[in-house]
């Protein structure tokens with residue numbers, strides 16, 4: 001599935017959260033959104049999964065303006081793992097995962113055998129099968145995150161939208177999730193704070209700052225010292241991964257402290 005954002009702007013209560021954002025994501029491509037806190041990453045993702053309507057501009061899926069589609073049609077092809085997954089209702093893990101089929105069901109229709117298999121496979125893939133009968137409220141943050149990833153997978157989306165999906169995950173489950181994103185063949189838009197994971201995972205990165213697009217390109221194009229310093233206010237050493245050649249950032253905290261006395265562009 002091809003995704004396009006055309007001049008998408010969001011204004012709320014006189015504040016500009018996104019300014020004329022243009023992005024294009026090819027079928028099967030992984031685009032990473034990176035940028036400082038408050039730069040507009042979640043706002044852009046919300047426009048894609050339709051939790052927010054752009055003030056101006058258009059989001060297109062395979063050329064169709066999503067604003068013209070029924071929500072259920074969008075939900076059949078777009079699965080989102082958001083930052084707003086808090087629930088007060090203590091559904092079991094199996095029930096939450098099964099909810100991923102909701103956009104595909106009519107009325108009170110029951111899950112088919114194929115759909116039950118799909119739920120089982122997604123829970124196995126995210127290593128939550130043993131939690132199937134547990135209440136969501138009893139889970140740790142990382143366990144809950146993995147259940148929500150399983151729910152997104154059973155939706156059988158063509159586009160996956162993920163807002164900080166590695167939040168709460170230990171390093172094993174971070175690597176497992178991001179490897180899955182690389183293997184799954186779906187179009188993926190993912191907001192990530194960890195630039196090393198973003199560089200290892202994404203085909204291209206889009207760098208946001210104050211609601212605007214600063215740069216797009218391959219991780220090697222984008223993660224260069226001048227841009228990182230300008231956008232994030234840090235000055236890491238950048239090395240090529242010994243096997244993949246992908247840029248990886250190494251931080252020297254003492255050097256960072258010295259740079260903070262430097263008047264040129266290091267203020268946060």
Ligand SMILES: Nc1ncnc2c1ncn2[C@@H]1O[C@H](COP(=O)(O)OP(=O)(O)OP(=O)(O)O)[C@@H](O)[C@H]1O
Pocket residue numbers: 012013015017035036037038039040041042043044
């Ligand atoms: N409903 C709202 N009303 C006013 N301002 C808002 C609203 N929602 C978000 N913002 C502001 O818009 C800006 C962009 O927020 P957004 O959540 O998109 O940033 P982000 O890049 O995802 O940040 P983070 O890395 O901290 O998650 C922030 O300054 C935020 O405070």
